Amino acid sequence: MGLFKTDQNVVYKPANEVDLSNDSSEFYLRANVKAPRMAGFLVKVFAWFLESRILGTLLLYVLKGNNLIHKLITDAELEEPPIYTPLHPFEDVKEQEVKCIEYDLSPQEKVEEAVNCMRMSFKNISEGVTASFRRWTILDYSRAYTSGELTPKVVAERFIEAVRESSNPPLQMSFFINSDAADILRQATESTFRYQQGFQHSLRRVAGLPTLKIGPQARLAVVSSMMVECVVRRLD
Known part of the structure; x- marks a missing residue:
């Protein structure tokens, strides 16, 4: 994968549609890490390039592209709907010494309810x-x-x-x-x-x-x- 070469983005199917049986035809992509092996003075030079504003950003982008970070993570498409509710049933604990008031009460009535709560x-x-x-x-x-x-x-x-x-x-x-x-x-x-x-x-x-x-x-x-x-x- 080069600097200006783009591959087709990966599309992840919903989890309930993924076949995990023994006869599954799902393809498992094994990570092929392509990281340079450096030691000594070469590591210092590489660190200097990474710390620079322009060359560091460009070099980091190339390294992520060579290791399929952009293809599998950054630019991937998730068909899985977002989950904003807990998966397990939730039962709220009943609060003690708490008085619930109606939302449609006027401000004066809400203040009166609050004052009554203060009068212990x-x-x-x-x-x-x-x-x-x-x-x-x-x-x-x-x-x-x-x-x-x-x-x-x-x-x-x-x-x-x-x-x-x-x-x-x-x-x-x-x-x-x-x-x-x-x-x-x-x-x-x-x-x-x-x-x-x-x-x-x-x-x-x-x-x-x-x-x-x-x-x-x-x-x-x-x-x-x-x-x-x-x-x-x-x-x-």
Whole structure:
């Protein structure tokens, strides 16, 4: 095969029409690789030609043509239809805690559905039912305390129980070095009473969150969370 010599392109039949039986008349084309054997300085010269923009492209085209790359791959015609669907049956996994909405809803209705999904009920938590993992925010606690579905005292009792369970065998993790269970319950009881009385204050909305004696860096994190809560309160 020369530089300007063209052969007839190969046409591949669909796979279901190919006869693979013992009496098949299909022709198997064995690859006849025609690559130059080089060594030493000749390899460097060949690499220089391949790296050049004009000669390299032309030389690579000739080498592919001599090895039937253009005939069997580049310029070949495939009668096999493209497959865009999986060959095996696919069964989608049923998603949990997912609400499907209709496509023909108006934008206002879609926003309303999204807002309703954000309003998570604390019914399962108040009843002690284990729900999926969620990182609760200060606003979540505040809404639960204000609505009366949950009280700071209940949260404190569960917190103390979790600390006690993690510190006893077989866990013995001791996540918290120093904590006063009586003081935590006292603060939680006072916070519960304030919510029952309807006491409202910008920073008092974080009341009811169990706190411990912490260092300067942790205090900075608490102050930052309070500042964030002030901003959230304006949006609530």
